[in-house]
Amino acid sequence: MQPSASSYEERLTAPRSWWLISLLVGLSMALIVLPFGTLPLLGGFVGGTAVAAVAASSYGSVRIRVVAGSLIAGDARIPVSALGEAHVLDPEEARAWRSFKADARAFMLLRAYIPTALRVEVTDPTDPTPYVYLSTREPERLAAALAAARTPA
Numbered sequence: 001m002q003p004s005a006s007s008y009e010e011r012l013t014a015p016r017s018w019w020l021i022s023l024l025v026g027l028s029m030a031l032i033v034l035p036f037g038t039l040p041l042l043g044g045f046v047g048g049t050a051v052a053a054v055a056a057s058s059y060g061s062v063r064i065r066v067v068a069g070s071l072i073a074g075d076a077r078i079p080v081s082a083l084g085e086a087h088v089l090d091p092e093e094a095r096a097w098r099s100f101k102a103d104a105r106a107f108m109l110l111r112a113y114i115p116t117a118l119r120v121e122v123t124d125p126t127d128p129t130p131y132v133y134l135s136t137r138e139p140e141r142l143a144a145a146l147a148a149a150r151t152p153a
Contacts, residue, residue: 007066008145010136014060015113022052062109064134066145071120073109073134080150083132084121086143091115094135103130111135118142 029048033040065072069080089097094117098110107122107129114135122129136142 007148008142009065010138012060012062012111012114012135014056018056022049022056025049025052064136066149069149071146076107078132080146082122082124082127083146084123086146087119088139088143089117089119097133105129106131106133108133109135120146
């Protein structure tokens with residue numbers, strides 16, 4: 001296996017309902033510009049839908065990867081050597097860790113539309129971040145990839 005090969009990759013895409021909402025935003029824009037005529041109505045529909053779809057796509061296109069000894073979650077790149085034990089969180093525990101159990105110093109890649117998550121302890125003594133919270137659809141697979149990346153080849 002090549003050192004640059006990814007052992008885990010997941011894209012946290014927006015749910016289908018957000019695309020329906022994008023169409024409804026376009027319809028709303030079309031109704032707003034309806035008094036100006038048919039051409040502005042079509043422009044409002046296309047423009048409103050496009051802007052809403054771009055917003056939904058950009059928020060929902062974050063990736064989580066374990067590659068080359070690092071955990072890459074969104075814009076964060078954390079060496080696997082700085083990470084400790086990974087805890088798979090079921091939907092109930094995930095809700096607790098993103099609400100009343102949450103630490104303000106933690107790094108959270110949070111997507112409320114994904115019910116399961118993984119909480120990984122940060123063991124680097126110079127880093128004030130106590131843990132990393134990652135919304136993921138496959139927490140067991142991500143935990144296994146982190147464990148595999150931590151063990152020397």
